[in-house]
Amino acid sequence: MSYAHGANFGHGFVKYSIIDPVGQSLTPLVFPALLAPASAHVMGTLQATPTVMVGETAYWVGETALLSPHPLSSLGQQRLRDPHFIPALVRHALHHLQAHRVGAGVCVTGLPATWTRDATHAHMLGARIRAATNLFSDILVIPEPLGVLYALLLDENGQVCGDDALVHGSVGVIDLGHHTLDLSIITALRPHADQLTTITLGTAHVLDLIRTRLSTVFERDLSLHDTDQAVRTGSLVIAGHPCPLPDEWDQPLYNYGVTLATRLHETWGTGQQLDAILLGGGGAALAPLTDAIQQRFPHAQVVPDPQLAVARGYARLARRLVRQQEDGR
Ligand SMILES: Nc1ncnc2c1ncn2[C@@H]1O[C@H](COP(=O)(O)OP(=O)(O)OP(=O)(O)O)[C@@H](O)[C@H]1O
Numbered sequence: 001m002s003y004a005h006g007a008n009f010g011h012g013f014v015k016y017s018i019i020d021p022v023g024q025s026l027t028p029l030v031f032p033a034l035l036a037p038a039s040a041h042v043m044g045t046l047q048a049t050p051t052v053m054v055g056e057t058a059y060w061v062g063e064t065a066l067l068s069p070h071p072l073s074s075l076g077q078q079r080l081r082d083p084h085f086i087p088a089l090v091r092h093a094l095h096h097l098q099a100h101r102v103g104a105g106v107c108v109t110g111l112p113a114t115w116t117r118d119a120t121h122a123h124m125l126g127a128r129i130r131a132a133t134n135l136f137s138d139i140l141v142i143p144e145p146l147g148v149l150y151a152l153l154l155d156e157n158g159q160v161c162g163d164d165a166l167v168h169g170s171v172g173v174i175d176l177g178h179h180t181l182d183l184s185i186i187t188a189l190r191p192h193a194d195q196l197t198t199i200t201l202g203t204a205h206v207l208d209l210i211r212t213r214l215s216t217v218f219e220r221d222l223s224l225h226d227t228d229q230a231v232r233t234g235s236l237v238i239a240g241h242p243c244p245l246p247d248e249w250d251q252p253l254y255n256y257g258v259t260l261a262t263r264l265h266e267t268w269g270t271g272q273q274l275d276a277i278l279l280g281g282g283g284a285a286l287a288p289l290t291d292a293i294q295q296r297f298p299h300a301q302v303v304p305d306p307q308l309a310v311a312r313g314y315a316r317l318a319r320r321l322v323r324q325q326e327d328g329r
């Protein structure tokens with residue numbers, strides 16, 4: 001009765017996807033990859049603040065960390081060396097999943113493709129997860145772009161259901177994240193070690209430009225998280241009321257779309273050598289970015305629910321491993 005866990009620890013958000021022992025997907029979790037040392041409990045408060053313990057330290061994690069004036073993110077490989085960061089994110093996720101009685105099983109997780117060239121990084125991530133929980137019989141660390149591919153290629157039971165081009169052809173994967181733009185080419189299901197690119201050109205860069213503009217117009221300090229929410233809803237709550245964003249607030253998004261498309265063109269040329277191009281990551285939910293990319297590469301397709309694609313692909317691979325283990329018994 002094993003569960004299949006797919007855990008994607010992004011720089012901006014943790015995405016966590018689960019498939020239960022009968023092959024049913026549960027509601028996925030998405031929360032900011034942020035933590036803050038918990039402040040002292042306020043006596044008499046009506047709202048207790050949930051904390052996560054790692055070692056002797058209590059943390060606020062995810063949305064709760066936004067209550068702190070100084071939430072901490074951890075970028076780059078530093079997060080693998082930090083003894084508390086990943087364990088706190090894992091415990092926060094598992095705490096939420098306990099409510100749905102999610103049980104033990106196999107976990108598939110991953111790293112930006114270029115980091116997986118060095119096996120010590122995968123070992124470090126596995127060790128950080130094991131430091132947080134003993135729920136997993138197996139933990140497999142794979143290159144993130146394979147998650148995007150598996151989200152399309154595998155069904156909820158981990159069986160291959162995608163079209164032949166994905167199985168036998170050359171597939172370009174674009175993962176447009178908060179901090180990084182990851183590019184990979186996967187041919188006949190194998191990532192090319194020499195065609196992996198990780199560039200710090202994620203959406204945080206453009207959110208920062210929009211934040212500056214909105215802060216000036218509305219005379220209000222905004223976090224990147226506030227700005228992200230404003231971009232998603234097209235409005236900002238000012239003095240308790242939603243206000244529409246000013247004219248041309250989205251111009252930086254269009255400029256950024258052109259920058260991305262140019263960068264992709266420099267790396268992949270016309271892209272005609274690729275049988276399919278998959279666009280995943282949260283940035284692929286932003287039309288000004290995907291439109292610019294699809295103008296250059298008309299056969300690029302946005303995968304369904306792109307922010308969750310990597311985690312969904314991981315969970316589907318985990319489900320495949322669970323079934324192989326069960327069949328082998
Ligand atoms: N529904 C949405 N609408 C608009 N933008 C979105 C949406 N969902 C996500 N985003 C954008 O995607 C970004 C997060 O994407 P994602 O979760 O893939 O990044 P990440 O995996 O945390 O980062 P990285 O891949 O760099 O480690 C947000 O910062 C936001 O700009």
Ligand SMILES: [Mg+2]
Nearest residue numbers: 010011177281
């Ligand atoms: Mg990501």
